[in-house]
Amino acid sequence: MKRTLAFGGLVATAGLLASGLAAPAQASGDVASDALATNGIAAYATLAYWYNNEAANLIGATPYNVETKVVAKHISKGGPAPDSKPGIVPAIGDEKKAAAKSKNVNLPKTTGKVFFDGADGKPHWCSATSVQSAYKNLVATAGHCVYDTESNATTLDNWVFIPGYYQSKTPWGIYVGKQAFTHYDFDVYEDGDRNYAFVTVYNGLKFNHDGVIPYTEANPGRWKPVSYETYMKFPAEFRGSEFVCHVGKVYYVWEFEDAGALGANVGGQGLAYNQKVGSKPVFVFGYPSGSHPDGNYAYSGKTLKWSYGKTFAVQAPAIKGEELVGVKSSFTGEGALGSSWLVGYNNSRRLGYLNGVTIGVSDTDSNNRYDTSFSPYFDGELYGVYSAAKNLWSGSIAVPFESPAIPHATSSSAPPA
Known part of the structure; x- marks a missing residue:
């Protein structure tokens, strides 16, 4: 359930985009963290949910539209004000390079779709990016x-990120969410000014649906033997499925191919916070x-798709958004x-600094x-949430189970025939 305790308030920010790393804002401690797939088997079951039945859930997912269309008011004066010095975090591979202006738009590899089960129990997706x-x-x-x-629960179920997703194709793999981070004010109060989240993901997994073959001794493919106890840890709907099976009293799961870390495959955008509203154009x-x-x-x-423009102050009281930023789109x-929302986007490297996420x-x-998209203002509070997530290890889940030397059931209880 949602937490009943919150700390800290809301202070927005401004400042000029630094040419290099600036003194970072201090983490405020106003961070909410919740587990997604807490272990290898849970992550594997999440993956199987999306790929089972010829990837029916992936193909059938619809765009998420919760509280997206709201009345917003353009504020000509006032708006976000600084809470600390402006700062940036460089993009992956861009740590020692100066930002450069771009004239043409090469689309970033970092952007993709996140898939999850909505409160209605149906599969949906949003946009997202690697950072x-x-x-x-x-x-x-x-x-x-x-x-x-x-539904006032905690996190959405079966959460995965797929960069470059197109019609069930996963060119750089599928990345299962491990742990989610947001601000307490959003977690508890659904404060629009804090409507952002960072999610750590496990290494990606590659999958070619044509590669799953029924198990036979002569042609075992990528089937790996597991114990009866491990077999029973999978949700009931996946036992006997395309990915988790048994032949008599011998139990198997399909081994996916490890695709490696997300940022190693598609890169990761930098982060800019406490920037002056309207001083730099952004690509969305x-x-x-x-x-x-x-x-x-x-x-x-x-x-x-992309749009482009300078930011301006926006208010959207219906979603408790008093200090937002907007862009014509x-x-x-x-x-x-x-x-x-990427500021300082470099065309050749397809990298910039994340400075917003669309919330409506x-x-x-x-x-x-529709003529305006809007985002929370990225300030020191956001940097605090980012800082809580940025140094956490995830690892591989390609083989999230033991592989006994002798493939037979090890349980003392009687397994199914």
Whole structure:
């Protein structure tokens, strides 16, 4: 369930984009952390959920649209103010390189979709991006795309990130979420000003559905023997499935191929916080889907899209968003939730600094077309949440079970025939 205790308040920030690393803001301690897949078997079951039945859940997932379309007000004066010095964290592979301006737009490899079960029990997706971290294993997205604000539970189930996802294709693997981090004010109060989340993920797993073959002694493929106890740890719906089976009293699971760390495969964006609103333009990258209020079906959600513009102060009281930032964008709400806002984006390296995540869209001129996307302002409070997540190890889950030397049941209880 949701926590009943919260600390700290809300102070927004401003400042100029630093040319190098600035003195980091102090972690505030206002961090909420919740487990996703806590061990290898849980992670494996999550993966099987998405790939079972010829990846039916992946293919059938729909864009998440929780509290995305709201009324937002453009604020001409005031808005976010600094809570500490401006700072940046360089992107993966960009630690010793100076930022450069770009004229053309090469789409980043870091962006993809996060998939999960919504409060309605159905599969959904949002946009997200890989970001810099010590073990190259961190994903940033909207808080709504990780924490269940509909049923007041904790985190959304079966959470995975797939960079470059397209029609069930996973070009760089699928990454199961391990641990989620957000601000207490979002976890407890659903504060729109703190609607962001960072998630550590396990090493990616590669999967070619045509590669799963029924087990035979002559052609075992990638089936690995496990004990009866391990077999019984899997959810009942996966026992006897495409990935977890038994032949008589001998039990097997399918071994996926380890794809390595997320950041090693697609890179990771840097992070910028306490930046002056409107001083630098941002690129917004995401997978918008659905129609405008006038019925115009603008985006399919199948391919990565971008918009570009300078930020400005926004308020959206309906979602407790008093100190937000906006950017002019025609992105529709469905699918755009979690889109990454990158400042200082470099075209050749496809890297920049994450400085926002889309939490909603609005029609500010009442012409039945969405014209503004908005994000929490990235300040020292956000840096504190990021700091709590950035140095945590995840590791591999390609073989999340023991592999006995002699493949037979080891339980003293009688296993099924």
